[in-house]
Amino acid sequence: MRFAVGGVDMHDFAVVGAGPAGSRFARRATQRGHDVVVFEQGEVGKPLACSGHVSTDIWSFTPDGAREDLLQNEICGARFHADGPDSDAYRFYKDEVVSNVIDRVGLDRTLAAAAGEAGADVREGNTVVDLTERRDHVDVEVHSPDGLETHRARMVAGCDGPRSRVREAVGLPDPDELLHGVLGFTDEPDSQEFVDVHLTVPRFFAWRIPRGEAGVEYGLATPPGDDVTAQFESFTDGYGVDTDRRCSGLIPIGPADSVTTGRVFLIGDAAGHNKPFTGGGILYGMTAADCAAETIDPRDPATLDAYERAWRDELERDIRLGHFVRGAYSLPEAVQEAGMALFEGEIGVHMDRPTSLFSREQMRAMLSDW
Numbered sequence: 001m002r003f004a005v006g007g008v009d010m011h012d013f014a015v016v017g018a019g020p021a022g023s024r025f026a027r028r029a030t031q032r033g034h035d036v037v038v039f040e041q042g043e044v045g046k047p048l049a050c051s052g053h054v055s056t057d058i059w060s061f062t063p064d065g066a067r068e069d070l071l072q073n074e075i076c077g078a079r080f081h082a083d084g085p086d087s088d089a090y091r092f093y094k095d096e097v098v099s100n101v102i103d104r105v106g107l108d109r110t111l112a113a114a115a116g117e118a119g120a121d122v123r124e125g126n127t128v129v130d131l132t133e134r135r136d137h138v139d140v141e142v143h144s145p146d147g148l149e150t151h152r153a154r155m156v157a158g159c160d161g162p163r164s165r166v167r168e169a170v171g172l173p174d175p176d177e178l179l180h181g182v183l184g185f186t187d188e189p190d191s192q193e194f195v196d197v198h199l200t201v202p203r204f205f206a207w208r209i210p211r212g213e214a215g216v217e218y219g220l221a222t223p224p225g226d227d228v229t230a231q232f233e234s235f236t237d238g239y240g241v242d243t244d245r246r247c248s249g250l251i252p253i254g255p256a257d258s259v260t261t262g263r264v265f266l267i268g269d270a271a272g273h274n275k276p277f278t279g280g281g282i283l284y285g286m287t288a289a290d291c292a293a294e295t296i297d298p299r300d301p302a303t304l305d306a307y308e309r310a311w312r313d314e315l316e317r318d319i320r321l322g323h324f325v326r327g328a329y330s331l332p333e334a335v336q337e338a339g340m341a342l343f344e345g346e347i348g349v350h351m352d353r354p355t356s357l358f359s360r361e362q363m364r365a366m367l368s369d370w
């Protein structure tokens, strides 16, 4: 319900950013009867800075019919290489589809449209430039097509990505690290079922993703301070390709110590809801968005504690174990080769859940090779 206070409309929630986290939260909070306005600085989904490689769980977060529109390719496993394209490949796979390559711009548009259909007021071309927490509401300064406006909300959801302005405005901690990711594309159709992973980049990896009719994607991410362009060119030279279309973005490595203040909370990349061993954050952000919608009452700031507990229960163990998995990217090449040779074959691991490394399904898959 929206009320006017001192002549200014009071929203239950103002959401900053219409990426997957913001749109998912807006849709769920609206469905629970809250008045929600979403401010998106540009056009939803643009600019692209993501591979859109996700587990098949994605379809439980999208409206009916989205899979037909967004699916580009189905993936059953990965070929891991300790070095470039000519080095030995170690195959890890399931006998079923484990992940999908999807149209990421289309995903954002689909999720924002679903939020709008649920009743959220999604406003493109609206940049949040500042916010101030008051005793019983938050003032949100927005640069809109009509000029500078002030909006009021009982609470603000900062879903504004890795370099979150909301996080900075309220003094919440930055992620431990911001990796720099680069993507480049070639046009030849490729619908094979394997992605390639190359452990050639310091403390991360490079990848090749077949995107069906949409072509092939080459990408990598490097820690801050590394020459990401030189790394990318050396990687694509190894494949003998020239990528004409390129884009780049940041990947936050968390988790954060705190993502809530008195009336502001962060979701998604802004909160470090991301897998440290792959950089994937679409599913984690939407999972945390559901935690927020289920636990936060905009009239009761004490419920923000319940949100902190809920997302940590869902994600924190997997994020922490993800750091451990990432440590393997820095092992000496000979150790990596030996480890991959030992474990290659069919796996039972869920790509979003490193804790499933210790599942009965994974143990059965490993033992079946012996």
Ligand SMILES: Cc1cc2nc3c(=O)[nH]c(=O)nc-3n(C[C@H](O)[C@H](O)[C@H](O)COP(=O)(O)OP(=O)(O)OC[C@H]3O[C@@H](n4cnc5c(N)ncnc54)[C@H](O)[C@@H]3O)c2cc1C
Pocket (backbone or CB within 6 Å): 016, 017, 018, 019, 020, 021, 022, 039, 040, 041, 042, 044, 045, 046, 049, 050, 051, 052, 053, 054, 126, 127, 128, 129, 159, 160, 161, 162, 165, 181, 182, 183, 219, 248, 249, 250, 251, 267, 268, 269, 270, 274, 279, 280, 281, 282, 283, 285
């Ligand atoms: C190179 C690369 C490849 C990746 N590949 C994958 C992958 O294959 N799979 C995967 O799961 N994840 C991947 N990720 C990570 C994924 O893109 C993010 O985890 C995901 O986009 C986070 O969603 P979000 O909604 O939290 O933030 P975002 O998607 O970043 O959305 C934030 C939104 O907020 C808006 N915004 C920012 N500031 C303001 C402001 N002041 N006012 C109003 N609006 C604002 C932005 O315009 C944007 O629309 C990749 C990331 C990179 C960089």
